[in-house]
Amino acid sequence: MSQTYIDWDVARKTGHRIASDGPKTSVANARVVVEELRSAAERAHQPVADTARLNPGSTQTPVHVVDRTTWIDVNAGSMGALVQPAVERITAQRLAGPRVRAVGAKIAGAEVGALLGYVSSKVLGQFDLAPEGQPSLMLVAPNIVKVERELGVDPHDFRLWVCLHEETHRVQFTAVPWLREHVITSARELMIDLVPDPEQLPERMQQVVARLPEVVRGGGGGLTDLFTTPEQRAEVAKVTAVMSLLEGHADVVMDEVGPQIVPSVADIRKKFDARRAGGFGPDRLLRRLLGLEAKMRQYRDGAIFVRTVIDQVGLDGFNTVWTSPETLPLPTEIADPPAWVARVHG
Incomplete structure (x- = not known):
């Protein structure tokens, strides 16, 4: 029987308990929303591909309109597949006996489930990489x-506008065949590296205590920073740079396509940006601890990178970024786009 340090059944059940049903609506209206979102995703696909000048060809991935609990179930499955190599390393190190591991797995499952339950009420859409399964685009209808x-x-304009961003992710991963496996492999290698050796645990806990106030004040990228060494944070930065590229590119494409097919796009963007920057009290604190504010910076920094590169070398010059893993931006280049242009274009 395979070893586990996270009880994914507990994670799912915990997430379900935390997630609410979402806004009240009639069954008939819910069906209308689901159908409209499916239609909006299809309407958005070709304008997004044309604007990005990326050709997904005949490769397509399904679009699923889901509720919060389904989003939790899908992500629990994908996370389980993603972290399995790290679990195997922990097992090989024999960091805990069977009884301790069983108790710890339930605790870890509850913690992961709490995170999934919280995020399930925030996320509007997601391209699920499904490490061991079929990738798909999910649109979370109640959110x-x-x-x-x-x-x-x-509402009709907003649903189409959301689909512009999410469809860009679907186009990115279908038009660039190596990208999905690269992201999955990079994340897995990082997780394996993050598993501490037993003798490192006391020092790591001292670091957590010392740096927690900094995270609460808004510094760093959340709880992840507390558990990592400088070398590991450098590896995290590499993965974050790729995520910034993907999110920023999606924002740039949606802003290019939006005025063409979304009549009230200016009003939507203005209000949505204000919402991104808002929040206070316990919710803001939790976002800091989970690193969700760092996620917001990914949109901003990535979009600046994409726009600056396009201004310098044009859209086709920017699309060189999709050539291979070696042409993806380095962490320093996200903040310094001309450095990427100089390295890749000479």
């Missing part, structure tokens, strides 16, 4: 409806 109501924007 989209919740945000469109909170912002007071045209």
